[in-house]
Amino acid sequence: xxxxxxxxxxxxxxxxxxxxxxxxxxxxxxxxxxxxxxxxxxxxxxxxxxxxxxxxxxxxxxxxxxxxxxxxxxxxxxxxxxxxxxxxxxxxxxxxxxxxxxxxxxxxxxxxxxxxxxxxxxxxxxxxxxxxxxxxxxxxxxxxxxxxxxxxxxxxxxxxxxxxxxxxxxxxxxxxxxxxxxxxxxxxxxxxxxxx
Ligand SMILES: NC(=O)CC[C@H](N)C(=O)O
Numbered sequence: 278x279x280x281x282x283x284x285x286x287x288x289x290x291x292x293x294x295x296x297x298x299x300x301x302x303x304x305x306x307x308x309x310x311x312x313x314x315x316x317x318x319x320x321x322x323x324x325x326x327x328x329x330x331x332x333x334x335x336x337x338x339x340x341x342x343x344x345x346x347x348x349x350x351x352x353x354x355x356x357x358x359x360x361x362x363x364x365x366x367x368x369x370x371x372x373x374x375x376x377x378x379x380x381x382x383x384x385x386x387x388x389x390x391x392x393x394x395x396x397x398x399x400x401x402x403x404x405x406x407x408x409x410x411x412x413x414x415x416x417x418x419x420x421x422x423x424x425x426x427x428x429x430x431x432x433x434x435x436x437x438x439x440x441x442x443x444x445x446x447x448x449x450x451x452x453x454x455x456x457x458x459x460x461x462x463x464x465x466x467x468x469x470x471x472x473x
Contacts, residue, residue: 282470285310285319287345289335291327291360295455299463305470313344321354321446321470324361326415326453329388330373332360342377349381354446354473356466362386362449363418370421382444383424390419390438404441404450405430407461412440412452419451446473 281304286296288309300307300323310316322345324332336342349355349365357365363372364379366386391398397415404410412433420439423429431441431450440451441462448469454462 281306282320282467283308283318284321284323284467284470285316286323286325287332287336287341287361289339289341290331291325292453292455293325295453296323296325296358296463299455299460300467302460303464303467305463305467311339311341313341316341316344316348319353321356321466322348323466324355324357324364324379325455326359326361329360329363329369329378330376332364333377342379345379349379349447352446352473354448354466354470355381356448356450356462358450358453358455358462359415359417362420362451363388365447365449366420369418381447382442382449383427384442384444385421386418387421388418389416390421391417391435400433400452402431402433402440402452404462405443405465407465410454410459410461411457412450412454413456414440414452417451420449443469 297307367380368385371388433440
């Protein structure tokens with residue numbers, strides 16, 4: 278890709294503004310996406326943290342679920358944080374009755390996996406070999422298992438759980454880099470978008 282990519286942030290629910298700011302801090306052009314026409318206009322998409330059941334239901338109500346699935350299937354780069362990671366999972370555990378995802382990453386993601394005692398916590402982890410990073414987890418999922426084509430990019434205590442993965446143009450983290458002001462995950466994603 279030669280010109281600067283336009284990266285959308287799915288703006289149905291969740292911490293949309295924080296992702297827009299993080300993307301802009303890397304120098305990328307960031308826009309919000311709420312309608313199918315807006316989705317068509319972006320080169321890549323961030324699915325924010327929030328509540329995956331709400332994002333799913335609103336995506337259906339806004340007639341975005343199928344268009345989102347199609348774009349992901351056709352190779353659009355996407356990055357999901359927390360609820361966004363759940364949305365990019367092919368399979369989930371602990372979902373509500375009938376909960377659907379967009380899919381794309383060959384993994385099983387367990388919702389609210391770290392348990393009530395540790396609803397929210399911080400951990401230091403190495404993301405993609407880019408040095409220690411402070412990571413914020415909020416009712417976070419973890420990745421229970423991954424398929425052969427999925428690259429593990431980060432593990433976290435407690436339990437050395439998988440919390441960052443990549444499969445081709447799709448990236449997902451259980452934590453929220455948009456909340457810590459550390460732009461390394463967004464920079465990694467923007468680099469991915471530029472390379473594809
Ligand atoms: N901070 C988050 O995004 C939490 C995710 C939420 N527990 C869900 O299932 O969607």
